[in-house]
Amino acid sequence: MNTQITYLKSVGTARADLLKKELGIKTYADLANFFPFRYIDKTQFFKTNQLSNTNTEVQIIGKIANIKTVKQKRGSRLTAQFFDEFGSIELVWFQGAKWIKNNLKPNVKYVCHGKTAVYNGKFSITHPELELLSEYNNSLRSSMQAIYHSTELLTKKNVSNRVISKMMQNLFFEIKGKFTETLSPEIIKKLNLVSKNEAMFNIHFPSSQELLLKSQFRLKFEELFYIQLQLIRKNLIHKTKFKSYKFDKIGNNFNDFYANTLPFELTNAQKRVLKEIRKDLNTGAHMNRLLQGDVGSGKTIVALLSMLIAIDNEFQASLIAPTSILAMQHFESFTELLKDTDIKVALLQGATKVKARRIIHEGLENGEINILIGTHAILEDKVVFKNLGMALIDEQHRFGVKQRSKMWLKNKFPPHILVMTATPIPRTLAMSVYGDLDISIIDELPPGRKEIKTVHRFDKNRLAVWKFLRDEIEKGRQVYIVYPLIDESEAMDYKDLMDGFESISRDFPKPKYQISIVHGKMKPEAKDYEMERFSKGETQIMVATTVIEVGVNIPNASVMIIESAERFGLSQLHQLRGRVGRGAAQSYCILMSSYKLSAQAKERLATMVQTNDGFEIAEVDLKIRGPGNIMGTQQSGILNLKIADIVKDNQILKLAREAAKYIVLNDPNLEKIENVIISNTYKKIMKNDSLWMNIS
Numbered sequence: 001m002n003t004q005i006t007y008l009k010s011v012g013t014a015r016a017d018l019l020k021k022e023l024g025i026k027t028y029a030d031l032a033n034f035f036p037f038r039y040i041d042k043t044q045f046f047k048t049n050q051l052s053n054t055n056t057e058v059q060i061i062g063k064i065a066n067i068k069t070v071k072q073k074r075g076s077r078l079t080a081q082f083f084d085e086f087g088s089i090e091l092v093w094f095q096g097a098k099w100i101k102n103n104l105k106p107n108v109k110y111v112c113h114g115k116t117a118v119y120n121g122k123f124s125i126t127h128p129e130l131e132l133l134s135e136y137n138n139s140l141r142s143s144m145q146a147i148y149h150s151t152e153l154l155t156k157k158n159v160s161n162r163v164i165s166k167m168m169q170n171l172f173f174e175i176k177g178k179f180t181e182t183l184s185p186e187i188i189k190k191l192n193l194v195s196k197n198e199a200m201f202n203i204h205f206p207s208s209q210e211l212l213l214k215s216q217f218r219l220k221f222e223e224l225f226y227i228q229l230q231l232i233r234k235n236l237i238h239k240t241k242f243k244s245y246k247f248d249k250i251g252n253n254f255n256d257f258y259a260n261t262l263p264f265e266l267t268n269a270q271k272r273v274l275k276e277i278r279k280d281l282n283t284g285a286h287m288n289r290l291l292q293g294d295v296g297s298g299k300t301i302v303a304l305l306s307m308l309i310a311i312d313n314e315f316q317a318s319l320i321a322p323t324s325i326l327a328m329q330h331f332e333s334f335t336e337l338l339k340d341t342d343i344k345v346a347l348l349q350g351a352t353k354v355k356a357r358r359i360i361h362e363g364l365e366n367g368e369i370n371i372l373i374g375t376h377a378i379l380e381d382k383v384v385f386k387n388l389g390m391a392l393i394d395e396q397h398r399f400g401v402k403q404r405s406k407m408w409l410k411n412k413f414p415p416h417i418l419v420m421t422a423t424p425i426p427r428t429l430a431m432s433v434y435g436d437l438d439i440s441i442i443d444e445l446p447p448g449r450k451e452i453k454t455v456h457r458f459d460k461n462r463l464a465v466w467k468f469l470r471d472e473i474e475k476g477r478q479v480y481i482v483y484p485l486i487d488e489s490e491a492m493d494y495k496d497l498m499d500g501f502e503s504i505s506r507d508f509p510k511p512k513y514q515i516s517i518v519h520g521k522m523k524p525e526a527k528d529y530e531m532e533r534f535s536k537g538e539t540q541i542m543v544a545t546t547v548i549e550v551g552v553n554i555p556n557a558s559v560m561i562i563e564s565a566e567r568f569g570l571s572q573l574h575q576l577r578g579r580v581g582r583g584a585a586q587s588y589c590i591l592m593s594s595y596k597l598s599a600q601a602k603e604r605l606a607t608m609v610q611t612n613d614g615f616e617i618a619e620v621d622l623k624i625r626g627p628g629n630i631m632g633t634q635q636s637g638i639l640n641l642k643i644a645d646i647v648k649d650n651q652i653l654k655l656a657r658e659a660a661k662y663i664v665l666n667d668p669n670l671e672k673i674e675n676v677i678i679s680n681t682y683k684k685i686m687k688n689d690s691l692w693m694n695i696s
């Protein structure tokens with residue numbers, strides 16, 4: 001299997017170079033693992049007078065005549081007649097004319113295969129696949145013809161699908177079905193899988209639809225199984241190798257707060273997640289946990305309670321927020337919640353004055369400060385903790401991996417890490433790309449929340465929308481109007497924002513209406529000042545770009561208007577909507593758009609109108625955009641799959657994960673005799689192409 005592809009019959013050095021360059025195929029094994037991406041039914045033959053549709057794949061038996069070169073505006077094309085006893089069609093080539101001219105034989109029967117078109121009232125096939133009928137009858141025939149991905153250069157150099165098929169045949173004749181089994185007998189039996197040999201043969205030369213499906217299943221399963229095995233083992237290794245502090249006490253800080261101060265009963269989801277965190281903290285292994293929960297699901301209180309556990313065990317804790325507005329909000333709510341305790345909370349941000357900063361540095365070093373809240377100013381080298389036991393990060397997607405890893409350098413052990421995010425990761429991705437992280441999910445909103453009502457409106461409805469706004473403001477509510485700012489440097493976007501601001505100022509005149517504006521080009525102080533005014537209720541309307549996307553909590557704001565909503569991605573729309581629906585009042589989200597909408601934009605807006613569930617939205621997003629476009633997945637090798645598709649093959653992924661878990665649970669080091677095949681295969685995979693696995 002490691003033989004260089006040059007040595008395969010019908011390949012040679014020129015083609016070998018081409019295969020390597022275009023498809024990454026170097027060895028026999030590479031070729032065998034170059035799987036078809038679709039199949040066509042080869043049982044049916046058409047007669048030339050039976051063609052009725054264009055753009056359908058057909059195969060016809062006939063002979064070639066009348067080959068000629070036709071001059072055209074640029075270059076020339078080659079045409080030929082292909083005829084059978086009932087009539088004829090035209091064959092057309094724009095490339096490779098010389099080779100075709102020299103190789104096509106008149107008066108022998110060919111099987112012609114390709115896509116139909118109509119040109120000058122006559123059926124034609126461009127760049128047909130032609131195979132001598134005699135060869136066709138002798139080849140490894142199957143009812144389903146495998147179709148392989150090709151490239152422009154391959155087509156140009158006449159390495160057609162037929163040529164690849166031929167190579168594949170030669171390969172299978174030569175190796176005579178000697179594929180080493182890669183799954184254990186136990187798994188094969190349990191899941192009723194076909195053998196590696198059978199699967200490999202039938203994926204290229206399916207002898208029936210049923211065997212093809214079984215072979216695809218087996219190969220997809222195998223691929224996903226070994227990825228899951230890597231992820232699960234990595235997680236296990238993390239737990240056994242990376243030590244951290246053991247928080248085995250639940251003391252007064254936690255208990256008193258829970259019994260006396262906690263302003264509400266935790267939801268069941270919050271309780272479950274807290275239990276998961278408590279369990280992690282008590283093992284002595286390093287916690288590396290992602291806490292997912294939709295906007296408003298109550299992650300903050302879980303964060304606070306976790307910090308109290310750290311403090312009960314005489315450690316400090318820190319919380320990093322992505323913006324100073326958010327950091328301030330957390331600081332204020334923590335200070336308020338902890339006002340009857342001895343726990344000292346400090347706030348550190350870029351704007352903190354030198355003197356205040358010095359006091360904070362001291363407090364952190366001598367342990368007087370228990371909780372530090374701040375922006376990434378916390379990550380500066382000068383900030384040294386006496387004993388940081390736990391680091392929490394709010395809204396993970398705003399931080400780079402490197403920034404986070406700095407937190408680890410402060411102590412003897414790395415602090416336990418809890419990353420909170422409101423951007424739900426689809427379960428599918430969570431299982432695959434983020435499979436090495438521990439994940440907790442708050443999938444329940446606190447009781448009494450009213451569903452945000454979402455509607456989609458067009459520019460011509462603006463008068464009605466403005467009237468609705470006036471009515472809501474009349475009732476004492478506040479309103480966000482958000483403009484797209486996809487690219488900070490996009491001058492047009494700023495113009496839209498400023499134009500919008502002007503016309504809103506006209507339609508909502510002072511002194512009756514007060515309007516705030518916040519965007520990325522403003523100085524942080526000016527931004528904070530405007531946010532402050534809105535937060536205090538001094539202004540009723542907040543015109544903004546997506547800077548308000550993350551975490552801002554102003555319960556009295558109950559209407560979110562998103563301008564040019566078709567330009568936003570789904571998760572962004574959902575984040576923005578989450579800024580309302582935080583208070584007692586019924587909240588609304590109005591998506592404004594133009595009439596010209598792409599199919600995808602329509603689907604995005606319809607999804608927003610239809611559901612408030614962040615996980616459902618994340619799944620739709622994944623379906624629309626494909627896994628490669630979801631944040632953080634690009635760097636992961638996991639998406640370079642040969643045959644499986646983590647979205648479409650979700651069910652197989654689940655089975656593979658279960659199987660991998662079962663193996664690791666019973667045989668963590670893959671030492672048992674019954675797992676010898678798995679262990680060998682695993683080692684080989686790890687040696688060749690282990691995943692880029694440090695997403696977490």
Ligand code: ADP
Nearest residue numbers: 264265266267294295296297298299300301446
């Ligand atoms: P997010 O998960 O978006 O960070 P927050 O932690 O800001 O959400 O919580 C949103 C609001 O819900 C806050 O005002 C918080 O006090 C409130 N809240 C959180 N948990 C509960 C609960 N179990 N019962 C009632 N209200 C809650």
Ligand code: MG
Nearest residue numbers: 299300394551
């Ligand atoms: Mg939050």
